[in-house]
């Protein structure tokens with residue numbers, strides 16, 4: 001589906017602009033709220049791909065307040081009008097499905113139990129996480145080998161539920177130090193079973209999820225996000241290049257819709273920063289549609305596509321603050337600045353749906 005999209009829109013960068021998954025913590029009680037209808041609909045361009053904010057797959061998956069879920073009937077029903085609004089404007093909407101693993105505390109867990117992970121190594125307390133001061137991470141409990149199929153199944157069910165809600169597909173959240181990354185990265189995973197040790201073993205969990213989800217809803221409805229180079233939330237790897245390549249190559253077997261990778265450089269748009277690493281080897285290794293994210297501005301995006309370093313370019317903070325980002329890029333107009341202070345505040349309007357569109361701004365002058 002995304003493959004076709006790319007081919008039919010080659011002329012315009014605007015159709016290659018993807019809305020990044022952005023946690024906004026405005027889904028009270030893990031239920032998506034009606035204010036998300038306006039938020040996503042504002043960011044929809046005909047033919048464009050939107051990736052919904054990370055959405056938890058089960059009651060053990062949570063680590064932040066007010067993130068949406070997709071494991072109950074109520075949550076599925078609540079997503080429906082949001083998805084409908086995106087479709088009404090011709091957008092393509094994928095749901096990012098998420099398990100935080102050890103990035104949690106027992107207050108978010110059923111019966112106050114310990115969060116689960118690939119390991120029982122705790123995160124350093126007081127870490128500044130996701131803009132929120134998650135003061136205390138509860139030391140996790142290492143999943144027993146025989147418990148792993150149940151977690152894979154939670155992702156499968158979430159994907160099925162996303163179809164029920166009307167999404168066009170799902171993106172497996174395999175990035176940024178959350179559960180799947182806790183399996184992949186050798187600085188976290190200290191297992192001695194078939195899910196730990198070698199690269200093949202550490203990637204087994206991720207690939208089992210890809211396979212289960214692809215079998216459930218069709219590979220053309222499945223994407224995955226990976227950040228081999230990031231060490232966010234203490235999830236570094238001693239050989240990120242090898243990890244990224246192994247995943248890119250292994251994913252070819254499943255024929256999924258896309259592989260989405262986060263650039264090794266993390267920079268504020270506009271800043272220049274030389275990085276010795278690159279996603280180009282992974283882009284070349286993966287046979288399907290490739291999406292790049294992280295620190296892109298308009299010029300970088302145009303250049304990356306022109307140089308065939310990616311198929312689609314994903315924008316986070318700039319899209320958060322500019323609901324009409326594709327249009328602004330097309331016309332090369334100035335951008336609104338994002339306000340970090342309201343990224344995760346629960347207000348249904350402020351910092352969420354009140355960033356101005358181009359027209360409003362022009363009229364104001």
Ligand SMILES: Cc1cc2nc3c(=O)[nH]c(=O)nc-3n(C[C@H](O)[C@H](O)[C@H](O)COP(=O)(O)O)c2cc1C
Nearest residue numbers: 020021022023053054293294295296315316317343
């Ligand atoms: C407010 C905020 C929330 C985010 N939430 C998520 C998320 O839910 N899932 C995810 O994979 N990445 C998340 N990210 C990372 C973004 O998707 C993106 O990769 C990052 O912001 C870098 O891209 P940018 O430079 O275009 O902003 C988040 C980033 C921000 C700023």
Ligand SMILES: *[C@@H]1O[C@H](CO)[C@@H](O)[C@H](O)[C@H]1NC(C)=O
Nearest residue numbers: 283284285286287307308309
């Ligand atoms: C762009 O790169 C991809 C992946 O390496 C390759 O398959 C494709 O042929 C390239 N396209 C052009 C126009 O060079």
